[in-house]
Amino acid sequence: MELLLALAVLSAAMYPIVFIFRIGSPPRQSNQQEYMATLLAHHVVETIVAKRAQDPSYLPAMSYSEPVVQSAEHVEPVSQYFRTISPSGESITENDDSQLFWSLKPYKCQIDTYYLDESLFKAIVYITYQKEGRTMKVFFERLLPQKNFQTRTEGEE
Amino acid sequence: MKTTKHHSGELSFEGILWLAFFCLIAATVIAIIQFYNVRNPASGKGFDITQSYNLILTNMREDSQIAAVAEPASDSVTLLDCNSDLVSRYALTGGQLQRFDNQGTSLVLLERVESASFTTDENLKNLLTVKILPSDPMDIPFFTSFALRGINNDLN
Numbered sequence: 001m002e003l004l005l006a007l008a009v010l011s012a013a014m015y016p017i018v019f020i021f022r023i024g025s026p027p028r029q030s031n032q033q034e035y036m037a038t039l040l041a042h043h044v045v046e047t048i049v050a051k052r053a054q055d056p057s058y059l060p061a062m063s064y065s066e067p068v069v070q071s072a073e074h075v076e077p078v079s080q081y082f083r084t085i086s087p088s089g090e091s092i093t094e095n096d097d098s099q100l101f102w103s104l105k106p107y108k109c110q111i112d113t114y115y116l117d118e119s120l121f122k123a124i125v126y127i128t129y130q131k132e133g134r135t136m137k138v139f140f141e142r143l144l145p146q147k148n149f150q151t152r153t154e155g156e157e
Numbered sequence: 158m159k160t161t162k163h164h165s166g167e168l169s170f171e172g173i174l175w176l177a178f179f180c181l182i183a184a185t186v187i188a189i190i191q192f193y194n195v196r197n198p199a200s201g202k203g204f205d206i207t208q209s210y211n212l213i214l215t216n217m218r219e220d221s222q223i224a225a226v227a228e229p230a231s232d233s234v235t236l237l238d239c240n241s242d243l244v245s246r247y248a249l250t251g252g253q254l255q256r257f258d259n260q261g262t263s264l265v266l267l268e269r270v271e272s273a274s275f276t277t278d279e280n281l282k283n284l285l286t287v288k289i290l291p292s293d294p295m296d297i298p299f300f301t302s303f304a305l306r307g308i309n310n311d312l313n
Binding site: 002005006009010012013014016017020021031032033035036039040042043046047049050051053054084085087089099100103104 | 167168170173174176177178180181183184187188191205206207210214274276278279281283284286288290294296297298299300301302303304305306308
């Protein structure tokens with residue numbers, strides 16, 4: 001009886017330790033996958049912002065889901081936002097930088113650009129990757145005002 | 158007269174309560190240590206590298222709001238505003254990525270870094286691309302870009 005009581009009390013007392021260890025070590029791989037996708041989406045949005053600083057009329061072209069690195073497995077072209085990121089000024093291949101290549105290989109990039117209203121466009125950057133057979137998607141949105149859009153359209157007419 | 162039996166190996170009820178009490182204290186100590194590790198990006202073992210990456214991301218995003226020019230070197234970059242005044246400098250020294258503000262104060266952003274590169278495109282000088290490879294190949298690299306908004310604040 002005393003032994004059972006000891007086990008019961010000690011089990012209850014040990015539970016907080018087990019629980020703290022469990023919550024203290026979150027699933028690292030899934031977090032890092034999602035984080036990497038977020039960094040890539042950030043890269044694309046910042047590239048769009050920089051291009052618009054040079055040319056305020058720049059709008060990102062819509063694209064299908066395209067790989068971000070060049071590999072033999074991908075038949076699609078590399079996304080235009082990742083074509084000049086290697087030290088040689090081209091897209092990353094396994095020979096350039098293997099650690100970065102294998103980290104970026106699971107990801108694909110897709111751009112959707114919509115006309116909203118009142119000379120306002122919206123670009124949505126999707127970064128997709130596979131996790132346990134499911135397609136996961138991280139997306140960033142960016143509103144792109146076109147100050148000269150109406151004027152230019154009227155001028156063309 | 159009442160006698161109590163004490164057999165070797167048996168634990169009294171008070172002893173069990175003391176043990177349970179010490180377990181709870183240990184849980185509290187572990188919780189405090191883990192809380193400290195989560196809050197301290199420079200801490201070591203078991204630490205998720207994304208916490209340090211968040212620190213880099215936050216600092217660089219803030220600096221890119223006012224920086225107009227990036228002057229990249231082999232393993233460092235200097236950010237200048239539109240008046241050519243120093244905004245900040247990021248450098249890899251001794252395996253540590255450090256940020257130096259315009260007063261020269263340093264902040265360690267990430268430890269155990271194998272390499273760091275800061276580049277700007279020939280055709281897109283206002284875009285700073287940052288690549289950081291951690292020493293542990295199991296950790297993800299840091300790869301992203303920052304548009305330098307110091308010239309055109311309408312972009313914000």
